Amino acid sequence: MGKARQARGTAGEKMKKIMVVDDEPDNRLTIKTVLEKNGYVVVTAVNGDDCLKKARKEKPDLILLDVMMPGTPVREVVPKLKGIKIAYLTVVRTSEAEREDLVKGKNIVDFIQKPFEIRDLVRRVRKAAGG
Amino acid sequence: MDTIKELAENQTIILILSGIEYHRGVLEVARQLSGQRVAYVTLNKTFSAMKDDFGKEGIDASKFVFVDGITKTIKKVKGSTTACYYVSSPAALDEISGALSKILARGFRYVLFDSLTNLPIYGGKAPVARFVSGTVAMIKERKGMAIFYALGVKEQDGFIQESGMSVDKIIDLRMGGC
Numbered sequence: 001m002g003k004a005r006q007a008r009g010t011a012g013e014k015m016k017k018i019m020v021v022d023d024e025p026d027n028r029l030t031i032k033t034v035l036e037k038n039g040y041v042v043v044t045a046v047n048g049d050d051c052l053k054k055a056r057k058e059k060p061d062l063i064l065l066d067v068m069m070p071g072t073p074v075r076e077v078v079p080k081l082k083g084i085k086i087a088y089l090t091v092v093r094t095s096e097a098e099r100e101d102l103v104k105g106k107n108i109v110d111f112i113q114k115p116f117e118i119r120d121l122v123r124r125v126r127k128a129a130g131g
Numbered sequence: 132m133d134t135i136k137e138l139a140e141n142q143t144i145i146l147i148l149s150g151i152e153y154h155r156g157v158l159e160v161a162r163q164l165s166g167q168r169v170a171y172v173t174l175n176k177t178f179s180a181m182k183d184d185f186g187k188e189g190i191d192a193s194k195f196v197f198v199d200g201i202t203k204t205i206k207k208v209k210g211s212t213t214a215c216y217y218v219s220s221p222a223a224l225d226e227i228s229g230a231l232s233k234i235l236a237r238g239f240r241y242v243l244f245d246s247l248t249n250l251p252i253y254g255g256k257a258p259v260a261r262f263v264s265g266t267v268a269m270i271k272e273r274k275g276m277a278i279f280y281a282l283g284v285k286e287q288d289g290f291i292q293e294s295g296m297s298v299d300k301i302i303d304l305r306m307g308g309c
Binding site: 067068070073074075088091092093094095096097098101102115 | 150175176177179180182183201202203204205206207219220221222249251
């Protein structure tokens with residue numbers, strides 16, 4: 001895909017772009033494959049710093065952000081991603097109250113617990129990003 | 132598994148659990164140590180989530196002190212309390228050691244480490260294996276007893292075996308119940 005062009009679906013509609021941020025290559029590949037099969041354009045980043053670098057250029061409609069990654073912690077990454085929807089996608093377990101608090105953040109739209117059902121992931125991505 | 136009896140016979144143990152049994156197994160060990168002074172290192176759940184879990188299960192964790200490696204990665208935390216030491220992240224091995232050392236100095240005998248699987252190995256397996264070995268030595272020096280949980284996944288087998296050289300016993304419950 002050219003950098004200035006946004007992929008389009010068969011009906012000519014603009015395809016939604018999802019950025020998957022995870023330090024585990026297997027996780028990135030699995031989620032990328034699933035989402036591409038479901039009609040999304042998927043870009044990946046290996047950690048928060050890589051995400052910050054790529055997000056400006058790629059302008060994703062939704063970022064699926066792992067919580068435990070090397071480099072800058074997500075609590076410092078998220079405020080720098082103003083205007084982009086973010087869903088945490090993580091193995092980390094929080095209390096109900098903490099989850100509610102986290103999704104109160106202006107651009108945090110969901111908290112998806114790993115392991116996840118593929119159908120549930122697609123449903124939640126669709127809800128958050130459309131497409 | 133009779134946790135107190137096992138720890139009386141083997142001061143430091145790696146307990147391998149399957150993904151399906153993991154949560155239940157961890158809660159069962161905590162239940163058996165209810166009312167004891169326990170240092171609980173959590174690297175996959177927040178302190179708040181642990182309190183919720185124990186509360187729902189009726190586990191008396193009033194004498195537990197936590198080392199939480201998660202909460203600070205997702206939100207700002209004012210500071211540590213007497214019930215919980217917040218460390219920057221699961222990668223902050225020195226901070227985890229420091230917190231554990233302070234808790235053991237307060238006379239805590241039991242350590243539950245949850246879990247080896249969540250110790251990040253970004254910097255290579257050797258530093259993490261050194262951390263495990265150093266932690267075991269510190270616990271033994273203070274006459275403490277510890278269970279290090281590990282998730283039974285193939286990718287971690289080598290690392291678990293390597294860490295296993297530092298402890299007195301490895302118990303693999305992947306095939307059985309807790």
